[in-house]
Amino acid sequence: MPLIETAPAPLLEKLPADSAVPVEGLDQPTWLVRRESLKEVAKMLGADASAGFDLLLDVCGVDYPGRAERFEVVYHLYSIGRHERLRLKVAVPEEDPVLPSLIDVWKAANWFEREVYDMFGLRFEGHPNLRRILTHEAFEGHPLRKDYDPARRWILTEDKIYRPEPRPDDEESGDDMFEPMTINIGPSHPAMHGTFRIVARLDGEVITASEVEIGYLHRCFEKMAETHTWQQVIPFTDRLNYCSAFINNVGYCRTVEKLLGVEAPPKAVWASTILSEFSRIMDHCVCNGATLVDAGALTNFWYFFQPREEIYGLLEACSGARLTVSYCRIGGLAADLPPDFEAHCRRLLEMIPPFMDDIEKLVDKNRIWLDRSVGVAAISGEQAVNWGWTGPCLRASGVANDVRRDHPYDLYDTVDWNVVVLPGGDVYDRYRIRMLEIRESLKIIRQLLDRGIPEGPYIVDDPHVALPPKDVAYNQMEAMIYHFKLIMDGIQVPAGEIYSMVEGANGELGFYAISDGSGKPYRLKVRPPCFPIMSTFSHLIQGGSVSDAVVSLGGLNIIAGELER
């Protein structure tokens, strides 16, 4: 994919001199911003209509112990209208680790800044609730700093658990109809999908304020990535969004391939596109199935899980595992496609639609479901963008934003398909959009299958990137040496940085990788699509009843593994 080179130079002129300096030669336009002028720059970029960087994708901290200003905070911005990206970098010294909070400009900054605080100990001035988000209350130190021992654990005891007391803004007004009550939902609660905790303040049955607590599944992916070689990270990426593990594999491998400057062969790209779409179908099945179960519609769950099991069959036939496939490798696939791959895919194409038809007949126009979902947890497109939403949830609010169309990767620009957009912004439209996207995915797969399997290898023929084929390695000394070197030292990725994204099942799944030229990633930041979505949750459920909160959580498709990494 060509690098985005058009730097938004005219914007620079609007700023006072030396508040931002462009950096040349990176994968996307990058500005070095002085800490003092960060807020001004952000306001100009985010709030100014002509700049239009309306989406804050990610905030990432990086630790460079050798530098005079030890920390760096990296902001990734995106303009939905112009499909442009911009990266801001701010250096922060260790002695005075403070920088301004950008919550006023982008609400999405809220949780991202908390995460940087938790992981690096940088403080954001003006943040209303700057406390740990992923790690627990008894945790000491900041784990993503380079001098933190990856295995150093802290034990949390019952008495230290944080007990939030959410207060509505207007409590003093005394408008409450009933005596207010604070309830705790989760983390071990079926409606919280196992790993979220919500403390809600109720007025009768209406939620007047709430606080969401996450981090119950923080598995330290980013620290683990720093302690493993580039190849070894692939199994870890499986477990980010475990409902569609393959898309994570693709996203990560494409990122590293771009850093390396290699390209996966056509066969691998073809298969990745098909399997990604199947994974997306699977993910949407789980999400919609779970949402409907949360609303009490159990039958659909069985109907949704049937196609899912069949897709597992396909993934297992390719990779050997049902859920955590690890089928991608940097530069291609782990193994050749099975001989009956195409036939198997066609069998699936044939069997999935009847199940979807059944489900649509059951719930689409069913008033019980409509009453539970129409208008529930509605959010307008403008607000959703400000909160950092991407993916199906944003498209359900009327904003057509899809990485597959706007920044095509793999084969998405060669097939004919539509970006589905719905205007409702509520749970019902989030459900509908997933049903429609399943059909679109099937369309993509059908077109690709009709082209036939591309001939050729399934992984690049480059001994610095991919293991040589076994029979070659056994017969040639040179290949054997490469084999040993690649496993002992890992892939030597040249120093540099890149942000690369794929459309995950739940939005833009980005990987921001920094390499220092050693065999391991220096820093690997995931831009999890559901992280900003979940940060909105408290806002979404305000004013609704508890049962609405349950349904809306299902509809957002929050996958804890990806949310908390």
Next chain:
Amino acid sequence: MVGESWVTTTFEKLGEWGRNNSFWPLPFGTACCGIEFMSVVSSHYDMARFGYEVVRFSPRQSDLLIVAGTITDKMAPVLKKIYDQMPDPKWVVSMGACACSGGFYRAYHVMQGIDEIIPVDVYVPGCPPTPEGLMHGILQLKEKIERDRKRVKKEKATIAADRDGSSAAA
């Protein structure tokens, strides 16, 4: 003696038979393994065939805790509390590498096996285990419970015999 009467022992047997064939599992599903647990209860594998379909999310109503997924240090007090709330007799199945040992997350926020805080009866390896793997684990647990019951019965009988013997000698 009342405790030894035919009625009560038969009733006890009936209870044990029922208990063994109708676990009420509490799925403590946090991550990927939770998704595979869903497969176990859905139509392809259908745990109801063994009588284990009454999935309860309330610890007070269940006797089999299936820990499916990574347990982090933040989650640990919650898991401990849930376990403590379950009434006896209770069993624990640890599903998947993360719950069993921490898996490949040798990291600052991940518990290296739930046996750090609660006793585990059966460990099911895999990442995640296949649904068959989990069912195999639960069936193994069932056998183990039967074995233990027989052993306890035998021990009780030995103790009783000893007591009778010693009292006779006295």
Next chain:
Amino acid sequence: MTEHPKETRPYRYSLAERLYLPLLSGLAVTLKHFLRNLLGRGPGYTIQYPEERRNYSHRFRGHHILTSRPDGSLRCVACFLCATACPAECIHIESGEHPDLNIEKYPVVYDIDMLRCVFCGYCVDACPEDAIIMSTNYDMAYFSRDQSIATKEELSKPYTYDTSRLGYRPHYPEEEAQRAAIREGVVDLIGEARRRQGSAAPAKATKAAPARRGRAKSTEGQPS
């Protein structure tokens, strides 16, 4: 700057929906499935484990196997590549000098902590001797953590050589046979699938296909 919708337009109920009428079509769907299953015409998705087993592919990543040379000694030369490649660091090897001078080393200890293992198959990819492969054996359950350490002896037990239970490994001879059959036109998987797609016949497994597929079941499952 592109304007994003400032308001939401929720779905509007039709009259029929107000009257709960579409519920009937839903009831028809469930009734159809109910009757079909009642009359035994249903697809019968449930796999009666443990009597019946899902037929996983021959790429399944299950319990590991250490392979042997024809003379019965282990192929492993204790080169530590598998232990290095393992992201979970679950392989523990101690090497020793082999009496045969042609072979440099052999593993004195070769343990895999099955509870740590994430079954990613990296050890198989890394092995330069085809000494470690995986089986389709997934029936694993342990009562203690000590029990879960699979030793050299357990990993090389003869029963694992049952060729029908070989899993993830560098070469799949059965696939080669299948590919040859497809090439020579003995089976026409794709054509068959296309035909069925056109005729919208009920999904049914192709008998000719030697490949194991997701839904196919075998009844010759080995006792656990």
